[in-house]
Amino acid sequence: MTVDSLYPRLEPLLAQVQKPIQYVGGELNAQTKPWDDVPVHWALMYPDAYEVGLPNQGLMILYEVLNERPDALAERTYAVWPDLAALMREAGVGQFTVDNHRPVAAFDVLGVSFATELGYTNLLEALDLAGVPLRAVDRDESHPVVVAGGHAAFNPEPVSDFVDCAVLGDGEQVVGDITDVVKAWKAHGRPGGRVELLARLARIDGVYVPRFFAVSYAGDGTIADVSPTRGDVPARVGKRTVLDLDEWPYPKQPLVPLAESVHERMSVEIFRGCTRGCRFCQAGMITRPVRERTITGIGSMVDAGLKATGYEEVGLLSLSSADHSEIGQLAKELADRYEGTNTGLSLPSTRVDAFNVTLANELSRNGRRSGLTFAPEGGSERIRRVINKTVSKEDLVRTVTTAYANGWRQVKLYFMCGLPTETDEDVLEIAELAVEVIRAGREASGSKDIRCTVSIGGFVPKPHTPFQWAAQASAETIDSRLKLLREAINSDRRIGRSIGLRYHDGKPGVIEGLLSRGDRRVGRVIERVWREGGRFDGWSEHFSYDRWTTAAAEELAPFGVDLDWYTTRERTQDEVLPWDHLDSGLDKEWLWDDWQESLSEEEVADCRWTPCYDCGVCPTMGTEIQIGPTGRSLIPLTPVPASTR
Amino acid sequence: MARQPSGPPPPPTVQKLRLRYTKRGPLRFASHRDLARALERALRRAQVPMAFSAGFSPHPKISYMGAAPTGAASEAEYVEIGLSRRCDPEQVRAALDASLPPGIDVLECVEAGEGTGALADRLDATRWRIDLPGVPVEELAAAVAAMLERDVVTVTKRTKDGTRDVDARAAVVSATVAHEAGCAILHMVVRQLTPTVRPDDVMAALAVVADLHPPLPVRAVREAQGRLDDSGDVADPLEPDRAVRSYCQEERAPV
Numbered sequence: 001m002t003v004d005s006l007y008p009r010l011e012p013l014l015a016q017v018q019k020p021i022q023y024v025g026g027e028l029n030a031q032t033k034p035w036d037d038v039p040v041h042w043a044l045m046y047p048d049a050y051e052v053g054l055p056n057q058g059l060m061i062l063y064e065v066l067n068e069r070p071d072a073l074a075e076r077t078y079a080v081w082p083d084l085a086a087l088m089r090e091a092g093v094g095q096f097t098v099d100n101h102r103p104v105a106a107f108d109v110l111g112v113s114f115a116t117e118l119g120y121t122n123l124l125e126a127l128d129l130a131g132v133p134l135r136a137v138d139r140d141e142s143h144p145v146v147v148a149g150g151h152a153a154f155n156p157e158p159v160s161d162f163v164d165c166a167v168l169g170d171g172e173q174v175v176g177d178i179t180d181v182v183k184a185w186k187a188h189g190r191p192g193g194r195v196e197l198l199a200r201l202a203r204i205d206g207v208y209v210p211r212f213f214a215v216s217y218a219g220d221g222t223i224a225d226v227s228p229t230r231g232d233v234p235a236r237v238g239k240r241t242v243l244d245l246d247e248w249p250y251p252k253q254p255l256v257p258l259a260e261s262v263h264e265r266m267s268v269e270i271f272r273g274c275t276r277g278c279r280f281c282q283a284g285m286i287t288r289p290v291r292e293r294t295i296t297g298i299g300s301m302v303d304a305g306l307k308a309t310g311y312e313e314v315g316l317l318s319l320s321s322a323d324h325s326e327i328g329q330l331a332k333e334l335a336d337r338y339e340g341t342n343t344g345l346s347l348p349s350t351r352v353d354a355f356n357v358t359l360a361n362e363l364s365r366n367g368r369r370s371g372l373t374f375a376p377e378g379g380s381e382r383i384r385r386v387i388n389k390t391v392s393k394e395d396l397v398r399t400v401t402t403a404y405a406n407g408w409r410q411v412k413l414y415f416m417c418g419l420p421t422e423t424d425e426d427v428l429e430i431a432e433l434a435v436e437v438i439r440a441g442r443e444a445s446g447s448k449d450i451r452c453t454v455s456i457g458g459f460v461p462k463p464h465t466p467f468q469w470a471a472q473a474s475a476e477t478i479d480s481r482l483k484l485l486r487e488a489i490n491s492d493r494r495i496g497r498s499i500g501l502r503y504h505d506g507k508p509g510v511i512e513g514l515l516s517r518g519d520r521r522v523g524r525v526i527e528r529v530w531r532e533g534g535r536f537d538g539w540s541e542h543f544s545y546d547r548w549t550t551a552a553a554e555e556l557a558p559f560g561v562d563l564d565w566y567t568t569r570e571r572t573q574d575e576v577l578p579w580d581h582l583d584s585g586l587d588k589e590w591l592w593d594d595w596q597e598s599l600s601e602e603e604v605a606d607c608r609w610t611p612c613y614d615c616g617v618c619p620t621m622g623t624e625i626q627i628g629p630t631g632r633s634l635i636p637l638t639p640v641p642a643s644t645r
Numbered sequence: 646m647a648r649q650p651s652g653p654p655p656p657p658t659v660q661k662l663r664l665r666y667t668k669r670g671p672l673r674f675a676s677h678r679d680l681a682r683a684l685e686r687a688l689r690r691a692q693v694p695m696a697f698s699a700g701f702s703p704h705p706k707i708s709y710m711g712a713a714p715t716g717a718a719s720e721a722e723y724v725e726i727g728l729s730r731r732c733d734p735e736q737v738r739a740a741l742d743a744s745l746p747p748g749i750d751v752l753e754c755v756e757a758g759e760g761t762g763a764l765a766d767r768l769d770a771t772r773w774r775i776d777l778p779g780v781p782v783e784e785l786a787a788a789v790a791a792m793l794e795r796d797v798v799t800v801t802k803r804t805k806d807g808t809r810d811v812d813a814r815a816a817v818v819s820a821t822v823a824h825e826a827g828c829a830i831l832h833m834v835v836r837q838l839t840p841t842v843r844p845d846d847v848m849a850a851l852a853v854v855a856d857l858h859p860p861l862p863v864r865a866v867r868e869a870q871g872r873l874d875d876s877g878d879v880a881d882p883l884e885p886d887r888a889v890r891s892y893c894q895e896e897r898a899p900v
Binding site: 007011012014015016019020021023024025026027028256258259260264307308309310311312342369 | 861
């Protein structure tokens with residue numbers, strides 16, 4: 001079967017839309033394979049705008065891993081903005097991949113990576129544009145298998161009507177297992193149709209097929225029971241974990257777009273997982289244990305990636321990069337390697353620690369020095385004990401002051417608002433901190449030309465964390481605390497003018513909360529919102545709170561539940577949570593104990609450096625902490641070849 | 646006093662190269678900023694020894710000029726780059742061309758001739774070719790004639806601050822109509838004035854004077870860019886640089 005490119009029909013539409021370059025593909029390191037050469041075709045989607053989706057590491061990794069297989073090809077597709085979507089519907093042009101502009105409907109598998117729940121309406125829009133039935137039960141053998149992945153897939157219940165499968169955990173190996181199953185099923189003439197294919201997929205470790213599980217509800221609206229409807233699928237689905245990251249040095253050839261994207265740099269993941277135990281952090285909980293890439297593995301990836309891309313900045317990514325066991329040596333030796341090349345190295349936001357200033361100094365030696373970002377997350381020492389991100393006020397001020405004294409002019413601090421047990425006073429301490437930081441910073445640097453940006457977001461409780469039982473703060477609470485904070489910062493203009501405050505109102509967080517801890521009944525709300533025009537919900541200019549609240553009120557009323565029931569209601573210990581049958585490895589009792597300890601402001605240490613505290617992940621998943629130091633070091637690279645001399 | 650980064654200043658520019666490159670196929674949808682990013686990264690991949698500006702945020706020395714609008718293809722985009730080490734222009738051209746995506750093709754690279762002045766000063770007009778599929782050639786010819794008869798044709802341009810009225814007629818030096826494979830084609834030479842009159846503005850002018858509304862999107866290609874010469878055509882802007890170079894080579898030629 002030959003699949004024709006939609007480009008000739010798409011091209012006339014592109015002249016009429018904003019930023020058409022995002023739809024034409026042709027990125028450096030993009031791969032195109034002949035359709036007929038392989039039995040299994042994957043469309044990989046990031047359900048947000050191209051500029052956000054293209055730099056996504058997860059999608060880039062799977063794109064390469066799949067394209068390296070001789071029996072599969074993978075192409076990428078992103079959410080289409082409403083201006084082009086309208087023209088596509090008019091012209092009858094379906095959702096397309098950017099690589100070869102093939103129709104998404106023609107692929108065997110549509111893999112969708114959900115970093116955030118606010119991408120759900122974009123999935124529905126893409127399915128509809130592709131001509132694929134919205135509901136999984138309405139699809140037949142000719143339609144792609146829709147597979148959800150990413151962190152949000154750890155509770156896919158709200159989208160369980162629309163996806164065929166969800167994959168839990170690391171994707172590198174499971175995409176291969178899925179490819180094998182699809183390939184064998186096609187080769188044998190698609191025996192048993194779509195249901196048989198899904199049954200085979202459900203037997204792969206880490207693959208959850210919602211239609212094979214029945215959910216029943218109790219009189220009070222809570223879940224009574226979740227159990228499989230077939231004997232041949234497991235009752236609990238566990239996550240996948242890739243061990244030995246040096247064996248998986250992806251992406252090897254990072255994609256470089258022509259269009260501007262949100263990350264104008266190359267990224268190398270220096271470790272996966274985090275055991276700091278920040279209680280709000282879903283990523284830290286579901287990606288355990290810590291698995292480091294070695295210093296030499298990182299060095300080769302940086303070298304190969306820079307040669308393949310021409311980027312002038314490399315981000316050393318992870319959930320807490322300064323914690324890498326070889327980070328000091330890595331920073332120095334990488335900076336030595338790239339001396340005199342205008343190549344900058346950077347870390348994402350780090351914990352508040354004076355050592356991290358030294359690291360940043362070293363990393364920015366050869367490149368542009370923009371700003372430093374720390375993430376204290378909580379405004380007061382008390383709330384930082386609640387969330388298990390302990391740092392004293394003195395240490396915080398000292399660290400930021402050190403940064404100013406070292407020539408950094410711009411420091412950004414990340415905070416959250418609406419954390420469990422939080423009061424107005426906890427949030428107002430952020431203002432005190434910022435003022436002290438500026439005062440001390442002006443003194444230490446001898447300059448008034450320094451700035452501190454306070455970036456603050458509303459906290460959303462997430463599944464598989466100790467806060468999964470917590471009541472989410474209402475939008476009104478968030479907004480009133482942010483207002484108090486703004487007033488406090490502006491009360492002294494002489495200091496306040498050096499402090500920037502960045503925040504969002506509390507409303508999108510409430511909807512994210514509904515989608516994060518929602519169950520299958522929430523699917524009707526998502527579909528209704530999409531039918532009424534909802535898409536790009538992560539973008540304030542497209543997000544409509546009223547559309548969501550009206551849809552939630554009307555669609556949830558028949559079930560006797562509402563938006564508040566899903567968001568601002570605290571759960572009890574014995575409640576069946578919608579994701580209890582999905583196993584991140586964390587012991588539910590440990591999570592509950594950690595939740596109780598949080599309420600009594602007790603801290604828990606990091607198991608990398610202290611004995612195991614039995615969170616349950618390693619024994620359940622058969623995994624182990626993999627850290628250095630390795631004792632190896634980076635040798636200088638051979639000088640730049642004089643190809644142009 | 647302004648802060649200065651520690652360490653020695655960056656090496657100075659020792660050679661300036663002037664390049665002509667294209668924007669073809671799907672890459673006609675690239676904006677000038679997209680092209681600038683692509684070019685900077687390609688220069689790094691090709692390991693061209695760029696000169697950098699001084700300061701905390703060093704930038705490679707690249708001068709962009711007269712970019713064709715997003716959606717218009719081009720055979721004649723120009724850029725000047727400053728190098729910290731002398732290189733053979735042809736080798737730079739080949740290395741850069743190889744590291745740019747297909748569609749952005751580096752066609753020429755010459756060393757800036759001393760005393761020839763700024764390249765930007767030599768780019769004051771464009772020769773455009775606009776394909777108008779679905780438009781009868783007679784209709785286009787009549788519309789173009791009607792436009793050329795007028796002294797002023799005011800059109801409304803969309804800008805980022807709203808709209809503004811512009812005379813699209815004054816910039817048009819010449820316009821002729823042809824057809825190829827059943828498609829009407831408009832050839833025209835347009836002066837680069839401020840504000841710039843783009844192919845879209847000329848299409849708007851044809852709509853104003855003759856109610857011409859093509860049924861399909863038109864395709865514009867910038868065929869040449871340079872100084873308007875006495876015959877009303879566009880001169881090769883790199884010619885003065887070549888002239889200086891060949892003069893120098895003659896001087897040095899062994900007897």
